[in-house]
Amino acid sequence: MAFLDSLVSDRLGGSSFFTGNKKLYKFEKIKKLTKEARLNNPSINLIDMSVGEPDRMADESVVDVLNFEARKPENRFYADNGIIEFQEAACRYMHNVYNIDGLTSDNIMHGIGSKSILSILPMCFINPGDICLVPVPSYPTLASYTRFLGGEVYTLPLCEFNDFYPVLEDIPSDVLKRTKMLYLNYPNNPTGQVATYEFYKYVVDFAKKNNILIVCDAAYGNLVYDNYKPFSIFSVDGAIDVCVEIHSLSKSFNMTGWRLAFLVGNKKVIKLYSTMKSHADSGQFRAIQLAGAYALDNYNLVDANVIRYSRRLDLLVKALREVGFDAKKPKGGFYVYVPMPKRVKNGIIFKNADDASLYILSTVLISTISWDDCGGFLRFSAT
Numbered sequence: 001m002a003f004l005d006s007l008v009s010d011r012l013g014g015s016s017f018f019t020g021n022k023k024l025y026k027f028e029k030i031k032k033l034t035k036e037a038r039l040n041n042p043s044i045n046l047i048d049m050s051v052g053e054p055d056r057m058a059d060e061s062v063v064d065v066l067n068f069e070a071r072k073p074e075n076r077f078y079a080d081n082g083i084i085e086f087q088e089a090a091c092r093y094m095h096n097v098y099n100i101d102g103l104t105s106d107n108i109m110h111g112i113g114s115k116s117i118l119s120i121l122p123m124c125f126i127n128p129g130d131i132c133l134v135p136v137p138s139y140p141t142l143a144s145y146t147r148f149l150g151g152e153v154y155t156l157p158l159c160e161f162n163d164f165y166p167v168l169e170d171i172p173s174d175v176l177k178r179t180k181m182l183y184l185n186y187p188n189n190p191t192g193q194v195a196t197y198e199f200y201k202y203v204v205d206f207a208k209k210n211n212i213l214i215v216c217d218a219a220y221g222n223l224v225y226d227n228y229k230p231f232s233i234f235s236v237d238g239a240i241d242v243c244v245e246i247h248s249l250s251k252s253f254n255m256t257g258w259r260l261a262f263l264v265g266n267k268k269v270i271k272l273y274s275t276m277k278s279h280a281d282s283g284q285f286r287a288i289q290l291a292g293a294y295a296l297d298n299y300n301l302v303d304a305n306v307i308r309y310s311r312r313l314d315l316l317v318k319a320l321r322e323v324g325f326d327a328k329k330p331k332g333g334f335y336v337y338v339p340m341p342k343r344v345k346n347g348i349i350f351k352n353a354d355d356a357s358l359y360i361l362s363t364v365l366i367s368t369i370s371w372d373d374c375g376g377f378l379r380f381s382a383t
Helices: 026-040 060-070 084-098 114-125 141-148 173-178 197-210 267-280 286-297 299-322 353-364
Strands: 108-111 131-136 152-157 179-185 213-217 243-248 261-264 335-339 369-371 377-381
Touching (some): 084 243, 084 261, 108 114, 114 179, 114 261, 131 141, 173 179, 286 299, 353 377
Parallel strands (some): 131 152, 179 213, 213 243
Antiparallel strands (some): 243 261, 335 377
């Protein structure tokens, strides 16, 4: 099939795509290794603490709404750029959970999951040669699409010494001049850190000074524990001028496979995004949006998840400490992020977190996610 090889885009490696060493998407790789370990050890119950997906169904009341709405003939049509019922519910949700007022349906646009929104946004802003600031470790999608579009990625390490916040003052001036977007994710995957007012004020001031759009991925927004409360960047005055925020129903409402999220921003940003989105998809099924609207209005459904994950995280941290990990309970999300072990008692020394993760998977059949972006760390999911 040399004919097809010659047509592959440069962004996927051109003609070398099928013969070269194709780098797997991070979570695709760990799923592949986990599957292999399970097949090679059929008599042992593998413990999968790698990819974070809720292990419970969406609340029965949400499923009932989906069932009811899916039977209505008027809901069979294309949703295009969304339905007003979901947009208005999203506005109420932002008020009820984050105390953000003044939003209208013009400030909201749904997406077929956060991943879809993150893939479309760069197409609204990134030209060849433009730069996107991306924290590491982080979700790979935004960096991927910036590169696909001919843009460049400048990484911002999230290091323990700085409480897993990016240091913006060290970015070279020539990078800032070409920067269009800054990506943030709090509560953070994988570190478990949460944002504060002071931090968000710091990045909003930075964005205004340097004419940069902030993209806040709040996929774990209301999964926070103990004394912490859900917090939005729009709590900072003027943030809506330079920021967008993405909220997802996947993690909080156990609706990962439903693929439903929404973007919050000023009217100009929503107009840009909806224009590009209209070329990318025809909208999520209306019945799913209506079930999502019900979930957003019944935001207290998340409380059961918060209680369950908090209990699990307490147990997980205790167990990890007992076997020698320096584990701390995260402030948000559902991951425990720990420094990698340097060696084991039999004398094996690990070069990096990848080594440690693979050893743990192959010897005791516990699957984790490794991160080597800013020191070596392992991520254990409580789902």
